[in-house]
Amino acid sequence: MTSTDPTLRTPTADAPPPLAPGTTRRIGLLVRDARRHRGLTQQQLAERLGTDQTDVARIEQGGQNLTLELLGRLSDALDSELLGVGASGPTHLRVTGGTPLRGSVTVKSSKNAAVALLCASLLNRGRTTLRNVARIVEVDRILDVLRSIGVSATWDGTGRDLTLVVPDDLDLDGIDADAARRTRSIIMFLGPLLHRARTFRLPYAGGCDLGTRTVEPHMIALRPFGLAVEAHAGEYHAAVEPRPGSRRTIVLTERGDTVTENALLAAARTDGTTVIRNASSNYMVQDLCLYLQLLGVGVEGLGTTTLTVHGRPVLDADVDYTISEDPVEAMSLLTAGIVTGSELTVRRAPIEFLEIELAVLAEMGLQYALSPEYRADNGHTRLADVTISPSQLKAPIDKIHPMPFPGLNIDHLPFFAVIAASATGSTLIHDWVYDNRAIHLSDLTRLGADVRLMDPHRVLVTGPTRWRSAEVVCPPALRPAVCILLAMLAARGTSVLRNVDIIARGYEHLYERLVEIGASIEVFSD
Ligand SMILES: CC(=O)N[C@H]1[C@@H](OP(=O)(O)OP(=O)(O)OC[C@H]2O[C@@H](n3ccc(=O)[nH]c3=O)[C@H](O)[C@@H]2O)O[C@H](CO)[C@@H](O)[C@@H]1O
Numbered sequence: 424m425t426s427t428d429p430t431l432r433t434p435t436a437d438a439p440p441p442l443a444p445g446t447t448r449r450i451g452l453l454v455r456d457a458r459r460h461r462g463l464t465q466q467q468l469a470e471r472l473g474t475d476q477t478d479v480a481r482i483e484q485g486g487q488n489l490t491l492e493l494l495g496r497l498s499d500a501l502d503s504e505l506l507g508v509g510a511s512g513p514t515h516l517r518v519t520g521g522t523p524l525r526g527s528v529t530v531k532s533s534k535n536a537a538v539a540l541l542c543a544s545l546l547n548r549g550r551t552t553l554r555n556v557a558r559i560v561e562v563d564r565i566l567d568v569l570r571s572i573g574v575s576a577t578w579d580g581t582g583r584d585l586t587l588v589v590p591d592d593l594d595l596d597g598i599d600a601d602a603a604r605r606t607r608s609i610i611m612f613l614g615p616l617l618h619r620a621r622t623f624r625l626p627y628a629g630g631c632d633l634g635t636r637t638v639e640p641h642m643i644a645l646r647p648f649g650l651a652v653e654a655h656a657g658e659y660h661a662a663v664e665p666r667p668g669s670r671r672t673i674v675l676t677e678r679g680d681t682v683t684e685n686a687l688l689a690a691a692r693t694d695g696t697t698v699i700r701n702a703s704s705n706y707m708v709q710d711l712c713l714y715l716q717l718l719g720v721g722v723e724g725l726g727t728t729t730l731t732v733h734g735r736p737v738l739d740a741d742v743d744y745t746i747s748e749d750p751v752e753a754m755s756l757l758t759a760g761i762v763t764g765s766e767l768t769v770r771r772a773p774i775e776f777l778e779i780e781l782a783v784l785a786e787m788g789l790q791y792a793l794s795p796e797y798r799a800d801n802g803h804t805r806l807a808d809v810t811i812s813p814s815q816l817k818a819p820i821d822k823i824h825p826m827p828f829p830g831l832n833i834d835h836l837p838f839f840a841v842i843a844a845s846a847t848g849s850t851l852i853h854d855w856v857y858d859n860r861a862i863h864l865s866d867l868t869r870l871g872a873d874v875r876l877m878d879p880h881r882v883l884v885t886g887p888t889r890w891r892s893a894e895v896v897c898p899p900a901l902r903p904a905v906c907i908l909l910a911m912l913a914a915r916g917t918s919v920l921r922n923v924d925i926i927a928r929g930y931e932h933l934y935e936r937l938v939e940i941g942a943s944i945e946v947f948s949d
Pocket residue numbers: 534535536538607608635636637676677678679680681682707827833834856857
C-alpha cells in the first residue's frame with residue numbers, strides 16, 4: 424500500500440542508511456506502548472501524524488524505515504520523550520528481580536507537603552526555612568516558579584534545608600510558565616497571591632496523566648475571599664475584590680487536599696475568622712496547619728474536617744519547619760518488601776496515615792511488627808518503624824477503594840494492585856477518584872499479572888502471579904510507574920523499564936535506596 428505521507432515512503436539514495444531491522448522492531452514496540460499509554464488508537468495516532476492507520480501499523484511492526492525527522496514527529500504526536508535522541512535522552516532501568524530485599528530503609532519527607540509549604544512561604548514577610556525537604560523534581564518545578572517571580576530560595580550545605588525569602592514586590596509577569604504548567608500544585612499560588620495583587624495571571628495547572636482534574640472546587644472555595652477567575656488561552660486570569668466581614672464560612676464542595684490548602688492559604692492572611700467545613704485532614708494539610716501556626720495564624724481543628732482559622736493580614740516571622748515523612752513513600756517501600764517476599768524494616772513510617780492500609784494488609788495475611796511510636800521532627804506526626812516478614816497473602820474479601828483521610832489513601836491504591844497480584848484470589852480495586860490512573864495498572868499484565876480492566880475505574884486482579892521479566896515503557900503517571908518497577912523487583916530475570924524520568928517527580932534517589940537494601944537496578948540512558 425502507498426503511504427499518504429512522503430516521509431514514510433521508501434528513502435531516496437541520499438537518505439541516511441536505514442536503522443537495523445531489530446532496532447525498528449524495538450522502536451515499533453515503544454511506539455505501540457506509548458500510543459496505548461496515551462489511550463490512542465492507531466487511527467488517532469495516524470491523524471496526529473497526518474498519515475494512514477496502515478503506516479502506524481507498519482511502524483509498530485518494525486516494518487517502516489525510520490528517519491530522525493519521523494522519530495521527532497512521533498515523539499511530538501505521542502507527547503513522549505520516548506524517542507528522544509542525544510546525550511540528554513531519557514533514563515531507563517535494568518532491573519534484575521526475583522530475590523528478596525533485606526535490612527532497613529528510611530522514609531523521606533513528602534512531596535505533597537513540600538509543595539504546599541513552598542506555596543505557603545509566599546505568605547510570609549519573614550524568612551521561612553523548610554527542613555528535610557525532599558530533593559525531587561516536583562519541588563524543583565515549584566522552586567523554579569518561585570524564583571522566576573523574585574523569591575530567593577537557597578539550599579544549605581547539606582542540601583536538605585531550604586531558606587525562602589519573599590520580596591516586597593513580586594514579578595508576577597516574569598513567571599516561569601513552562602515550569603508552572605508541569606505541576607498541578609501551581610494552583611496553590613491562588614490562595615497566597617490573592618493577598619499580593621488585585622489582578623494576576625497563572626498558567627493552567629498540569630501534572631501526571633491521571634485524566635481530568637477539576638479546579639472548580641478551588642474557585643468556589645476562594646470566591647468568599649473575593650477571588651474571581653476566568654480561564655483564557657491557557658491561563659487563569661484572577662481578579663481580587665476583597666469582601667468586608669470579620670467571619671466567613673467556606674463549605675468545600677469536595678474534601679480535596681489542595682483545595683483545603685488553598686482555602687487555608689487564603690484564610691491565613693484574611694482578617695477575622697474563617698471556618699472551613701468538609702476540610703481534608705490529610706497529612707499535607709496537617710503539615711501546612713503546623714507551619715501556619717508557627718507563622719502566628721490561629722488554626723483550630725487540626726486533623727478534623729472543620730478548620731477554624733484566625734487570620735492576620737501581616738505575617739512576618741522567621742520560622743523553621745521540618746516537613747514530615749511521606750506516607751506514599753512508606754507505602755511504596757512496604758510494597759517493595761511485600762512483593763519480593765522480604766524481611767524488611769521501613770523506618771520513620773508516618774503510621775497514622777498507613778493504619779487502614781496496614782489493617783487491610785493484615786487481613787490479607789501480611790505479617791508485620793511495629794516499633795513503639797515516636798514523633799516526627801515537626802513535633803506532631805506519629806512515626807513507627809514497620810518490619811514486614813515474608814507472608815502468604817490472600818485476596819481481601821471486600822473491594823479495595825480509597826476515601827479521603829482517614830480512609831485508605833488514593834495514592835496508595837495503585838500499590839494494592841501489585842500486592843493483590845501477589846496474593847491468592849481475586850481482588851477488585853476501585854479507583855473512583857481518577858479517570859485514568861487505574862488504566863495504567865494494566866501494564867502489570869506485561870509482567871505476567873492477571874489484571875483485568877472492568878471499566879476505567881475498576882480493575883480485577885487475580886493472583887498469585889508468577890512474575891516474569893519484560894521490557895515496559897513507564898506509564899505517564901508517578902505511582903503506576905513505581906508499581907511497574909516494584910513488580911520488576913518481584914520478577915525473576917532482567918526487566919527493562921524505559922523512560923523513568925517521571926519517577927523523580929516524587930521520589931528521591933529511589934533506585935539507589937532500593938539497591939542499598941539488596942535490589943539489582945542499573946540506570947542507563949540511550
Ligand atoms: C499535591 C497534592 O497534594 N496532591 C494530592 C492531592 O491532589 P489534589 O488535591 O489536587 O487532588 P484533586 O483535587 O485533583 O482530587 C483528586 C480527584 O478526586 C476528586 N475528589 C476529591 C475529593 C472529594 O471529596 N471528591 C472528589 O471527587 C476530584 O474531583 C479529583 O478528580 O490529592 C490527591 C487526592 O488525594 C492526591 O492524589 C494527590 O497526590
